Amino acid sequence: MPMRWLGAVLVLTASAGGGWMVARRLRRRPQDLRMAQQAVELLRTEIEYGATPLPTALVTVGQRLQGPVQCLLVGAGGLLGQGQGLSAQEAWRRGLAAAEDCSAWTPTDVRVLAQLGEALGATGAEDQIRHMELCMGRLRLAEEEAARVAASQARMWLYLGVLTGLGMVVLGV
């Protein structure tokens, strides 16, 4: 009997934990997207007013921020600064792949950032700035949508996790 109860507690904890993780991811997404917008905005300032070289600009902006964007910018800037002959696009792509794992971005969000990466360092400053403005607009829209989804669904996933666990316990005991 005690083993049975232990199993029930484990099932309930695992299920509630799963629901909590989904809810946390949903709540983190608007935050991560806001950070990405800030990063692009700061990067634009560096390129437009500071005329800073791209590797330095990436690392400087990355160090001012936290979370996945820090991974992305510091990673890409570091790769570019090492002088391995990597193009800016390739460095951005690798930085993005590393940042994706620790972020709550969806594949659509990652695609928006990847598209920005294609323009970085490949064209003139004005063109890059236009790309950044476009990227910020898309990120803002995605953030609004993510905030709406988080407000309506995060609590649902939290409750559903616990309820599913309880259901399994009721059916199994």
Add this chain to the structure above:
Amino acid sequence: MTAINVDVIWQIAGIGMLIVVAHSVIKAAGREEIAWMVTLAGVVVVLFRVVGVVEQLFAAVRSVFNL
């Protein structure tokens, strides 16, 4: 004749309560179609549970009337 397992009744009551809460939570999140799907899944699970008991009932009736 075997006695009917009363646990099934408690199980069904428990599932019913859980499904009611899940339905209202999902509906509040604006996913009414999924809420109904969950309710339907609950009904199916309960039906599977009940089938065994109904089978026992028929067996009992048959044995009582020697059918």
